[in-house]
C-alpha cells in the first residue's frame with residue numbers, strides 16, 4: 001500500500017468520526033492532517049488544556065482506527081496545546097490529573113545546550129552508554145524533531161516495530177533502547193508546531209513507546225532555550241538536566257540561558273560539560289585551546305552548579321560518532337571512554353544520593 005493509498009484509507013476511516021459537538025471530525029478547523037509519510041500517519045488536534053479532556057475519546061478512536069489500516073507503520077493523533085506563551089510556572093508536584101505514562105522509568109534526564117552544534121547529541125549518547133557501563137538500564141529519546149541525529153550516532157536503520165499492544169518498541173543499539181522523534185512524526189508536520197504544541201506532542205508520543213523498565217531515560221533536547229525547550233522542561237517531569245557548552249563566550253551566554261530556563265521550572269542542574277575544550281595536535285602532542293579554556297568550568301562555579309568535565313576536540317570522537325560507533329561503545333577503556341563513564345557515574349550518584357531537590361520521575365504531563 002503506497003502513502004497515497006494509506007492517506008485515502010485514513011481519510012475514509014476518519015470520516016466516520018465525530019467531534020464532541022457532533023460535527024464531522026475531518027471538517028473541524030482544529031484538526032490538521034492526516035499526513036502520511038512512509039507509512040506513518042499523523043493527525044494533530046489543536047486545543048486548550050481545558051478542552052483537551054473532552055477530546056480524549058475521539059483522539060483514541062481516531063488512533064485505533066488508523067492503526068487498524070493494513071501497512072500503517074505508526075499512527076499518532078496528538079492533542080496540541082496552541083498557547084502563544086508557555087503556561088505559568090509549574091509548581092512541583094505536577095498537576096494531580098497527570099497520567100502516569102512512564103511509571104517504569106526511574107529518572108528522566110535532559111541533555112541540553114543553549115546553542116546548536118556544540119556536541120549535545122554526541123554527549124547525550126556517550127553519557128547514556130556511560131550509564132549503561134555502570135550496569136544501568138538506559139533509554140535515549142531524540143526529541144529534536146527538526147534535526148534528529150541519534151539515528152546516525154547509533155546507526156539505527158529502518159522503522160521501529162509495533163509491539164503487542166500496538167505501542168512502538170524502541171530500537172536497540174549497543175545495549176540502549178533508542179527512539180527518535182524523527183521516526184514518529186515527519187518534520188513537515190512538526191515544523192508548524194509552536195513550543196507548547198511540541199511539548200504536548202512529545203509527552204504524548206513518549207507514552208506511545210513501550211520503554212519497559214528503565215533506570216534512566218535520556219532526552220536529547222532540541223537546541224536552544226525558546227518556547228519549545230521551556231515547554232518540554234516544564235511538561236516532562238525531569239529528575240535533572242545536563243548542560244553542554246563549548247568554551248566560547250557566545251556558547252557560554254547561551255548555556256547560562258539554559259541553566260536559567262531549567263531553574264525557572266525547578267529542574268535541578270546535574271552539571272555542565274565543556275565540549276571541544278582543547279585540541280591535541282596529533283603530530284606534536286601540544287594542546288591548543290582553540291576556543292579559549294576553562295570558560296565553562298568558571299561559569300559553572302559562578303552559577304554554583306557542578307562541573308562534570310571537559311571533553312577535548314578530537315578526530316577520534318568525530319569519526320566514531322559519525323560512523324555510528326560512539327566512542328564509549330568502541331573504546332570504553334580509552335581516555336575518552338573513561339572520561340564519559342566517570343561523568344555518567346557522577347551524574348548517577350547525584351540522582352541517587354538522598355537530597356530533597358532531586359526526585360524520581362513520577363509523571364509526564366500530557367496536553
Ligand SMILES: Nc1ncnc2c1ncn2[C@@H]1O[C@H](COP(=O)(O)OP(=O)(O)OP(=O)(O)O)[C@@H](O)[C@H]1O
Pocket residue numbers: 113115116117118119120121122123144147149223275276277311312313314315317318319321322
Ligand atoms: N569533542 C568533539 N570532538 C570532535 N568532534 C566533535 C566533538 N563533539 C561533537 N563533535 C562533532 O560535531 C558535530 C556536531 O555534534 P552533535 O551533533 O553532537 O552536536 P549537537 O549540539 O547535538 O548539534 P545540533 O544542535 O545540530 O543537534 C558532529 O559531527 C560530531 O561528531
